[in-house]
Amino acid sequence: MDQFLNALPKAELHLHLEGSLEPELMFALAERNGIALAYDSVDELRQAYDFGNLQDFLDLYYQGAAVLQTEQDFYDLTWAYIERCQAQNVIHIEPFFDPQTHTARGIAFETVINGISRALKDAESQHGISTGLIMCFLRHLSEAEAFETLQQATPFLDNIIGIGLDSSEQDNPPAKFTRVFAKARELGLLTVAHAGEEGPAQNVIDALDILKVDRIDHGVRAADDTALMERLAHENIALTVCPLSNTRLRVFDDMSQHNILQMLEQGVKVTVNSDDPAYFGGYLTENFLALEKGLGMTHEQAIQLARNSFQYSFAKPERKAALL
Ligand code: HPA
Ligand code: ZN
Numbered sequence: 001m002d003q004f005l006n007a008l009p010k011a012e013l014h015l016h017l018e019g020s021l022e023p024e025l026m027f028a029l030a031e032r033n034g035i036a037l038a039y040d041s042v043d044e045l046r047q048a049y050d051f052g053n054l055q056d057f058l059d060l061y062y063q064g065a066a067v068l069q070t071e072q073d074f075y076d077l078t079w080a081y082i083e084r085c086q087a088q089n090v091i092h093i094e095p096f097f098d099p100q101t102h103t104a105r106g107i108a109f110e111t112v113i114n115g116i117s118r119a120l121k122d123a124e125s126q127h128g129i130s131t132g133l134i135m136c137f138l139r140h141l142s143e144a145e146a147f148e149t150l151q152q153a154t155p156f157l158d159n160i161i162g163i164g165l166d167s168s169e170q171d172n173p174p175a176k177f178t179r180v181f182a183k184a185r186e187l188g189l190l191t192v193a194h195a196g197e198e199g200p201a202q203n204v205i206d207a208l209d210i211l212k213v214d215r216i217d218h219g220v221r222a223a224d225d226t227a228l229m230e231r232l233a234h235e236n237i238a239l240t241v242c243p244l245s246n247t248r249l250r251v252f253d254d255m256s257q258h259n260i261l262q263m264l265e266q267g268v269k270v271t272v273n274s275d276d277p278a279y280f281g282g283y284l285t286e287n288f289l290a291l292e293k294g295l296g297m298t299h300e301q302a303i304q305l306a307r308n309s310f311q312y313s314f315a316k317p318e319r320k321a322a323l324l
Contacts, residue, residue, distance in 0.1 A: 005288040005302060011092035011309035011323065012085070012273055012284055014217050014240035016136075016166070017074075017116060018065045018098055019276025020081040029067040029076070038063070049279055054198050054249050055168060057279060065101050074115025082123040084277070088285045092315055092323055093123075094132045096164055099149055100141055109152040117159045130323075132161035132314050134192065137180065139165050139172035146180040150187075161314050162190030164217065165207075169199035174206040181211040190214050190314055192240075196221035197251060201228050208237065215239075215312060220246060222268075223259045233267035238312030242275035243287050243294075249280075255294025261301060271309040 023042040030037050039045040051057040068074060078095075085093055095116075102112045113133075120131040135153055137146040153160060163184045165177060174193060181191055195207040197218035204222045207213045219239035222228050232239070241260045245251075252258045263270050272291065277283045282290065288305070291297040297305075310323040 002285070002289055002292065004299060005292065006088055006285045008089065008288070008302060008306050009323070010088070010090050010284055010288075010306045011094075011271075011313050011315075012090050013094050013215070013238075013271055013309060013313060014096070014242055014273035014275055015081070015093065016061075016096045016098065016276050017078055017081060018068070018101060019061060019280075020084070020278050021064055021068075021077055022080065022278045025077065025080055026064055026067050029069075029073050033067060033069045033073070035067055035069075037067070049248075051249055051279075055170075057249055057276070058167060061276065061279060062101055065098075066105060068102060068112075069107065071111045071115040071118075074112055075119045078116045078119035079122070082119060082127065082129065084283045085123070085129055086127050088283055090284050091128070092130045092310065092313055092319070094134055094161070094314060095120075096134050096136045096166065098136050098138060098166065099152070100138045100145065103149070103152070109149075110156070113153075113156050113159055117156075130315055130319050133159060134162045134164045134190075135160050136164040136166045137177060138167040139176065139194075140168045143176060143180060146177055147183070150180060150184060154187075157187060157189070160189065162192060162214070164191070165193035165195075165211070166217070167194075169194060169197055169203065173199070174203055174211050178210050181213075185212065192217055194218055197246075198249075201225035204228060204232075214314070218242065218246075218251075220251060220259055220263075223263065229263070229266060229268060232269070236269055236312075238269040238271060238308065239263070240273045241270050242273045242280075243290050244277075244280040244282050245275035247290075255290050258291070258295060260291065261295050261297060264301060264304065269308050269312055270305065271312060272305050 196204040
């Protein structure tokens with residue numbers, strides 16, 4: 001473990017709580033809830049984490065989330081992530097959750113959000129970690145289902161700072177969710193969207209122009225479009241990049257081919273994030289380490305990446321000033 005990278009104060013802006021469900025906790029929750037898993041052991045499950053693309057991963061990720069049943073389960077899931085943050089000096093977090101993964105299984109929206117929110121509150125009071133929760137819509141589901149989810153969130157708007165868009169990017173372009181994003185903005189919510197992960201640079205443009213998002217999740221394929229790269233740099237549009245995710249899902253064949261440092265040097269406001277650390281082999285420090293090992297990231301670059309994570313966070317101005 002590189003002491004410098006672990007001790008460097010960091011923020012995480014792209015983390016799916018369901019993707020922080022470690023196999024050990026998955027087995028423990030399965031047992032607690034009397035649920036049978038398709039794998040006999042933690043090792044067997046880990047061996048299945050060999051993905052050819054995003055959809056391969058999503059299939060296992062949605063399956064794994066089925067062990068989450070009670071408010072306490074959502075608390076325990078979130079708290080396990082908070083403890084990782086504490087150990088890696090991650091002092092501000094804006095985690096995602098996918099309510100539809102749970103409501104589709106008959107779990108009440110309030111069960112999910114109450115468990116997560118209680119853990120985030122404890123993170124603030126016990127560890128001084130500032131937090132902002134982002135609710136994602138599953139883009140393979142319909143616009144009507146996204147609207148229904150936004151409706152369910154209405155009594156809990158104080159618990160969330162914004163909405164996002166995740167799941168299968170292929171065949172589910174940003175424009176499918178134009179109206180629900182407009183409605184969320186009317187409600188005073190911030191907006192982000194996964195775009196340009198597996199999908200084309202045009203999805204990044206459409207997320208900006210049609211969904212009017214405040215930040216782009218992934219966005220690495222923006223590099224295919226020179227004009228877009230210049231726009232991202234000039235308009236200070238941040239990208240929440242996830243290096244280990246991108247290599248594990250074969251967006252890049254090898255870390256040595258990853259474009260994050262090239263984008264950083266071109267003035268694009270990139271940040272480092274872990275996406276689904278239980279599935280992709282590492283939390284935030286491990287992602288920074290992978291950049292050092294695979295791309296020769298310097299300490300100066302690491303400091304700039306960490307600084308970007310504070311600068312382009314949705315932290316309140318006074319908190320942001322303290323972080324920077
Ligand atoms: N992309 C799309 N959907 C997701 C991801 C991702 O990287 N992680 C969890 N849901
Ligand atoms: Zn993601």
